[in-house]
Amino acid sequence: MKMKSVKELLEVHGKAEKESYFDWENGSFVDAEVFNAMKPFFLEKGYGNPAITHRIGWETYESYGIEKEKIANSLNVDSVNLALTFSSTESNNISVLGTTKLNKKRKKIIVSSVEHLSVLHAARALYDQGIKIETIPVSHNGVVNLDILQEKLDENTLMVSLQSINHEIGTIQPIKEAIEIVKDKDEDIYFHTDASAAYGRIHLDFLDLNVDFGTISSQKILGPKSIAGLYVKDGIRLKSIYEGQLSVETLSPDVEYMPLLAGFAKAVEIQFNKFKEINEYTLKLRDKLMYGLQTTIPRVEINGPEGHHRAPDNINLSFLGCEGEALTLESSMNGIFASSGSACTSRILMPSHILTAIGRKPEEAHGSFLMKLTRLNTEEEVNYTLETLPKVIKRIRSITGGIEL
Amino acid sequence: MKMKSVKELLEVHGKAEKESYFDWENGSFVDAEVFNAMKPFFLEKGYGNPAITHRIGWETYESYGIEKEKIANSLNVDSVNLALTFSSTESNNISVLGTTKLNKKRKKIIVSSVEHLSVLHAARALYDQGIKIETIPVSHNGVVNLDILQEKLDENTLMVSLQSINHEIGTIQPIKEAIEIVKDKDEDIYFHTDASAAYGRIHLDFLDLNVDFGTISSQKILGPKSIAGLYVKDGIRLKSIYEGQLSVETLSPDVEYMPLLAGFAKAVEIQFNKFKEINEYTLKLRDKLMYGLQTTIPRVEINGPEGHHRAPDNINLSFLGCEGEALTLESSMNGIFASSGSACTSRILMPSHILTAIGRKPEEAHGSFLMKLTRLNTEEEVNYTLETLPKVIKRIRSITGGIEL
Numbered sequence: 001m002k003m004k005s006v007k008e009l010l011e012v013h014g015k016a017e018k019e020s021y022f023d024w025e026n027g028s029f030v031d032a033e034v035f036n037a038m039k040p041f042f043l044e045k046g047y048g049n050p051a052i053t054h055r056i057g058w059e060t061y062e063s064y065g066i067e068k069e070k071i072a073n074s075l076n077v078d079s080v081n082l083a084l085t086f087s088s089t090e091s092n093n094i095s096v097l098g099t100t101k102l103n104k105k106r107k108k109i110i111v112s113s114v115e116h117l118s119v120l121h122a123a124r125a126l127y128d129q130g131i132k133i134e135t136i137p138v139s140h141n142g143v144v145n146l147d148i149l150q151e152k153l154d155e156n157t158l159m160v161s162l163q164s165i166n167h168e169i170g171t172i173q174p175i176k177e178a179i180e181i182v183k184d185k186d187e188d189i190y191f192h193t194d195a196s197a198a199y200g201r202i203h204l205d206f207l208d209l210n211v212d213f214g215t216i217s218s219q220k221i222l223g224p225k226s227i228a229g230l231y232v233k234d235g236i237r238l239k240s241i242y243e244g245q246l247s248v249e250t251l252s253p254d255v256e257y258m259p260l261l262a263g264f265a266k267a268v269e270i271q272f273n274k275f276k277e278i279n280e281y282t283l284k285l286r287d288k289l290m291y292g293l294q295t296t297i298p299r300v301e302i303n304g305p306e307g308h309h310r311a312p313d314n315i316n317l318s319f320l321g322c323e324g325e326a327l328t329l330e331s332s333m334n335g336i337f338a339s340s341g342s343a344c345t346s347r348i349l350m351p352s353h354i355l356t357a358i359g360r361k362p363e364e365a366h367g368s369f370l371m372k373l374t375r376l377n378t379e380e381e382v383n384y385t386l387e388t389l390p391k392v393i394k395r396i397r398s399i400t401g402g403i404e405l
Numbered sequence: 406m407k408m409k410s411v412k413e414l415l416e417v418h419g420k421a422e423k424e425s426y427f428d429w430e431n432g433s434f435v436d437a438e439v440f441n442a443m444k445p446f447f448l449e450k451g452y453g454n455p456a457i458t459h460r461i462g463w464e465t466y467e468s469y470g471i472e473k474e475k476i477a478n479s480l481n482v483d484s485v486n487l488a489l490t491f492s493s494t495e496s497n498n499i500s501v502l503g504t505t506k507l508n509k510k511r512k513k514i515i516v517s518s519v520e521h522l523s524v525l526h527a528a529r530a531l532y533d534q535g536i537k538i539e540t541i542p543v544s545h546n547g548v549v550n551l552d553i554l555q556e557k558l559d560e561n562t563l564m565v566s567l568q569s570i571n572h573e574i575g576t577i578q579p580i581k582e583a584i585e586i587v588k589d590k591d592e593d594i595y596f597h598t599d600a601s602a603a604y605g606r607i608h609l610d611f612l613d614l615n616v617d618f619g620t621i622s623s624q625k626i627l628g629p630k631s632i633a634g635l636y637v638k639d640g641i642r643l644k645s646i647y648e649g650q651l652s653v654e655t656l657s658p659d660v661e662y663m664p665l666l667a668g669f670a671k672a673v674e675i676q677f678n679k680f681k682e683i684n685e686y687t688l689k690l691r692d693k694l695m696y697g698l699q700t701t702i703p704r705v706e707i708n709g710p711e712g713h714h715r716a717p718d719n720i721n722l723s724f725l726g727c728e729g730e731a732l733t734l735e736s737s738m739n740g741i742f743a744s745s746g747s748a749c750t751s752r753i754l755m756p757s758h759i760l761t762a763i764g765r766k767p768e769e770a771h772g773s774f775l776m777k778l779t780r781l782n783t784e785e786e787v788n789y790t791l792e793t794l795p796k797v798i799k800r801i802r803s804i805t806g807g808i809e810l
Contacts, residue, residue: 054736093648121649242646
């Protein structure tokens with residue numbers, strides 16, 4: 001797509017009178033509180049390198065420790081066991097790629113079929129090193145099959161990587177049971193959980209869970225992007241993926257940047273100080289919006305589980321007879337922003353492997369619509385969407401004839 | 406070092422009446438102009454994923470293209486040949502590690518002895534893959550020996566990585582000549598230059614230089630950290646180091662973040678719109694400060710070349726009979742912030758491999774003092790340092806007896 005056509009597109013598109021942003025999965029802004037936490041560190045304090053022995057360096061080191069501890073506390077882990085990285089993608093990669101250096105004899109990695117692409121692709125990249133990847137299937141609600149997990153474990157198993165919550169369909173995985181099964185079989189099998197979609201949504205105590213590695217995300221709790229975290233259990237010496245001059249952090253060279261850390265920590269503070277309140281709030285909005293749309297729009301399917309088995313912030317519906325591109329475009333023109341698991345709704349043209357894994361047919365995946373709810377969403381946005389989206393769907397179906405794709 | 410001791414240290418340390426910050430090599434803040442360029446993208450615009458097909462995504466894609474083009478223009482390259490990364494460390498790693506996948510037959514990488522650690526360590530990490538590393542020595546001023554480069558080139562040579570300017574001692578390398586020697590020998594040998602310290606200081610035209618890969622840094626031109634760039638010549642398909650969901654950028658998953666990109670682009674705009682003015686200004690301050698200190702303090706040595714062979718922003722002096730930790734500490738207590746190539750001045754306890762490579766004796770490396778100058782430094786800071794640093798050195802020497810370390 002050329003720049004000019006985007007400009008033209010935007011002119012044609014216009015702007016709706018009201019707007020509802022639900023595409024937090026793919027992009028987010030920060031609120032004034034998080035922004036104000038970053039501001040002084042951009043402009044006037046903590047700009048030294050925390051590894052350098054002068055006053056600005058020490059002040060940075062002190063601030064660094066204070067802010068980082070807020071994040072560690074939210075997981076009930078010690079600050080020294082929390083590494084900062086640039087993204088949850090990097091955290092997932094360090095875990096998956098890094099374990100091959102921890103035990104060179106074992107050659108099997110087990111993942112579920114609904115892991116994030118950063119886990120699946122990192123695992124796949126290990127084929128060349130003679131690593132075998134076993135993929136655990138999931139139920140129609142996306143729940144990992146623990147019996148098959150149990151069967152696949154053997155003395156050749158290096159690691160198991162299972163997400164805590166699925167980022168697309170909101171499935172809360174039986175992660176505690178999974179870890180118990182793995183560790184009961186063999187304490188030496190590493191267990192990694194990608195908790196990016198779970199962090200701040202469900203109670204996570206990495207110590208109590210007895211997990212070896214845990215990925216968390218700043219952006220997914222409305223902190224800034226370009227910073228994330230990786231919990232590493234005491235005594236495990238993971239290696240960084242690439243090489244450089246290490247400073248305070250030892251898993252990701254050059255990652256130390258106070259403004260982003262302070263923003264991350266502020267987002268953590270807000271999310272965890274009001275943990276119950278925020279999650280009850282999004283859950284209420286979720287159910288109102290999800291069931292409201294299900295009731296008013298014909299031929300709708302809910303992707304993923306319902307009730308308390310589903311992440312409180314996740315709505316994923318399939319509008320049959322609609323195509324993802326038409327859905328996101330027509331919604332966008334009406335001020336509603338969400339994404340679809342259809343291949344044609346992003347420039348990368350990848351269909352959702354998750355909808356396929358739960359057995360959705362192409363026509364269902366095509367019409368899928370992912371909306372996430374955060375503390376920054378309002379009841380007004382939900383009401384506006386409840387009024388507007390049925391008309392959008394009707395219009396799309398009237399144009400395409402609601403064809404069975 | 407425990408948090409408590411840092412707090413105590415800071416209380417004892419106090420704050421000097423005047424301050425001069427010269428440790429831009431290790432940490433930097435941004436000015437109001439760069440900050441204001443980032444602000445709207447944090448809070449209210451361009452927060453979508455540029456790969457997603459809705460209005461917020463398209464707006465982000467449009468802004469992304471506009472801001473990125475400013476950076477590409479500064480190098481006289483096309484935007485599609487500029488990849489964004491999280492750091493110059495990552496850019497260097499993608500180049501060094503990535504070339505092994507471009508040509509699997511060639512097994513030799515050539516670097517200079519004064520490259521950044523991210524280049525040297527990345528190259529060293531390839532030993533396991535049967536890659537041989539050849540290190541080119543440098544002169545007493547840090548200039549890469551082109552005769553030895555010529556000798557080392559052969560049909561087994563995969564790539565050559567040479568910096569454009571040395572980040573510690575300011576040596577401007579004969580990079581154009583080096584590339585000509587390499588490409589005259591064999592067009593298929595890849596040439597990478599780490600231009601982090603050169604970008605914005607000397608004229609760099611990556612197309613005209615005929616370089617294959619070029620690393621640039623945002624932080625080193627007073628943009629935000631956690632974003633950097635890598636130029637990749639047309640037709641070369643480098644691979645990312647780690648795996649994930651790719652969006653607009655294809656070399657570093659998850660790197661798209663408008664606020665940091667906009668800050669980077671603004672820093673580029675300032676640095677390149679006033680290119681001559683800024684570099685003449687820092688050059689004037691550099692010479693005033695460097696020669697002023699050399700004149701007023703006994704037993705001082707300049708590390709690196711002088712005049713126009715030296716980067717306009719770089720001062721690196723060795724105060725004989727002083728130890729780096731005492732130097733940075735005592736300077737810090739007097740409000741002057743710089744770093745030293747001594748092993749004891751950072752928590753990572755690494756001595757400068759660069760001072761060793763140019764033949765500095767331990768006593769000289771111990772007393773080294775690196776100061777960088779930017780458009781944000783003032784003549785007043787320089788004057789204050791000229792007044793104060795001689796007293797600092799005198800005091801250190803009087804305590805230690807100016808011993809030959």
